Amino acid sequence: MKKKTTQKHEPISGKLGANIIGPRNHELEKQNPDLLVPPRTDQGLMPNLKWSFADSHMRIEEGGWAREVTVRELPISTAIAGVNMRLKAGAVRELHWHHAAEWSYMLKGGARITAVDQNGCTFQDDIFEGDLWYFPAGIPHSIQGLEDDGCEFLLVFDDGNFSEEETFLLTDFLAHIPKEVLAKNFQVAEKAFANIPEKELYIFETKVPGPLAKDKVQGNGPVPIPFSHRMMAQKPIRTKSGTVRITDSSVFPISKTIAAALVEIEPGGMRELHWHPNADEWQFYIAGQARMTVFTATATARTFNYQAGDVGVVPKHMGHYIENIGDTTLRFLEIFKSDYFADVSLSQWLAFTPRELVKAHLKIDEKILEKIPKTKRPVVP
Numbered sequence: 001m002k003k004k005t006t007q008k009h010e011p012i013s014g015k016l017g018a019n020i021i022g023p024r025n026h027e028l029e030k031q032n033p034d035l036l037v038p039p040r041t042d043q044g045l046m047p048n049l050k051w052s053f054a055d056s057h058m059r060i061e062e063g064g065w066a067r068e069v070t071v072r073e074l075p076i077s078t079a080i081a082g083v084n085m086r087l088k089a090g091a092v093r094e095l096h097w098h099h100a101a102e103w104s105y106m107l108k109g110g111a112r113i114t115a116v117d118q119n120g121c122t123f124q125d126d127i128f129e130g131d132l133w134y135f136p137a138g139i140p141h142s143i144q145g146l147e148d149d150g151c152e153f154l155l156v157f158d159d160g161n162f163s164e165e166e167t168f169l170l171t172d173f174l175a176h177i178p179k180e181v182l183a184k185n186f187q188v189a190e191k192a193f194a195n196i197p198e199k200e201l202y203i204f205e206t207k208v209p210g211p212l213a214k215d216k217v218q219g220n221g222p223v224p225i226p227f228s229h230r231m232m233a234q235k236p237i238r239t240k241s242g243t244v245r246i247t248d249s250s251v252f253p254i255s256k257t258i259a260a261a262l263v264e265i266e267p268g269g270m271r272e273l274h275w276h277p278n279a280d281e282w283q284f285y286i287a288g289q290a291r292m293t294v295f296t297a298t299a300t301a302r303t304f305n306y307q308a309g310d311v312g313v314v315p316k317h318m319g320h321y322i323e324n325i326g327d328t329t330l331r332f333l334e335i336f337k338s339d340y341f342a343d344v345s346l347s348q349w350l351a352f353t354p355r356e357l358v359k360a361h362l363k364i365d366e367k368i369l370e371k372i373p374k375t376k377r378p379v380v381p
């Protein structure tokens, strides 16, 4: 029998390398097999393209928590920041607004969301697993956990510098306005404000809201463009090794600054080699195990591994693939700061380029070129 030259979870590749004999974090190394033993095609200097929410500070509050991945954690991601938040049943992310627009994907459970726009048009909806919402920058809103166990969701902001610690909160605002001014503004007696909180609530517990219909406030009528969208209700595009649902402003019109794709890849399958001509890609891994190589030109490429709760980034134009290296379905979100989704397929480019020209570059037999998948890429309405 041929002697085994590659040991598991040791930086040994064929005849190269040696086992680790100093201090090590074995669990973390096991999660990053392609960093520990990079493919021989990896080369050159590359910024970090991975952050795990497990490495983020957890802000623990009454009835919930929040943790974030911003430019402070992942400096390459200047366009997008992400927040992972949990609210128990009844717990509220207090009424607030912020500089960035907010896009969200519900990971588990249900929430009641509310907003009022600049014209006094109102929005209230109940959001469940696989549903989205989008609040334009500056529009005040709230999120509250529903029965039975509240919810957990991913928030995406169209500014990498955003932080959940720097939002405009209702209670914080009122606590910093003289009481006589509040009385004058609301045209009531000053004593009406005797009990307002002195400090922000941020996340706090209150009773679970009643039925949505009972909670509705008419205001100046409903917002002209809904702030929510049922992503899982979209018919998926089926490919050889998985599915994709693309949600950009063509199907979710209010989402003017965020385009998204929910990708599912079966074991052994792969998201083909491609790049994005319009924006950086920000990824959130929901389930499964992946590896991704990113090619940055100038003979530079690096391979990263991802699993549930991890964030990945691919700067605009850089070539990449995402491979399912586990034995369960890989599910992740691709997010772009753009009003439309776009990717350029390497296969499609080569398949639709004159044969002789491609052959002259790659020295590939014409019969092989004929086999390159020519699947017409789905055109999103």
Ligand code: MN
Residues within 6 Å of the ligand: 096, 097, 098, 102, 141
């Ligand atoms: Mn918000």
Ligand code: MN
Residues within 6 Å of the ligand: 274, 275, 276, 281, 314, 320, 334, 343
């Ligand atoms: Mn991509």
